[in-house]
Amino acid sequence: MLSLTVAQRLELKARAHALNPVILIGNAGLTEAVLAETAIALKSHELIKVRVMGDDRAVRGAIMEQICEQLDAAPVQQIGKMLVIYKPNLDATMPIKKAPRRDKKPLTKKQLANR
Secondary structure, X not given: OOOOOHHHHHHHHHHHOOOOOOEEEOOOOOOHHHHHXXXXXXXXXXXXXXXXXXXXXXXXXXXXXXXXXXHOOEEEEXXXXXXXXXXXXXXXXXXXXXXOOOOOOOOOXXXXXXX
C-alpha cells in the first residue's frame, strides 16, 4: 500500500472534491469484477471516488484497505459512503503540488469577522 505525506493528501483531497464516483460497490461487496474495474479506472484517472452502498462503517473501511492493498494504491479520504483512492500512473504522472503557503501578514478585523 502506498503512503502519502500530509501535503500530498491535502492536494489530492482538493482535486477529488469536484470528482464524481466512477465505481459503485453494491450489496455483493468487493468482487473480482469490481476490483478489475477499479484497477482500470485508477490506471486511466489516477484519482477516483468509490461509492459503497453498505451501511456498516467498518465494512467500508475494510473495503478501502483491501482495494489499496491489492492494487498498491493509497487511501486519500473516507467520508461517509464515499472513498477517495489514488494510484500514480507511472507512464504519465500528474505532479502533486504543495499546498500554497499563506503569507505571514496577520488577518484584518474584517477578514476575521468573515470566518
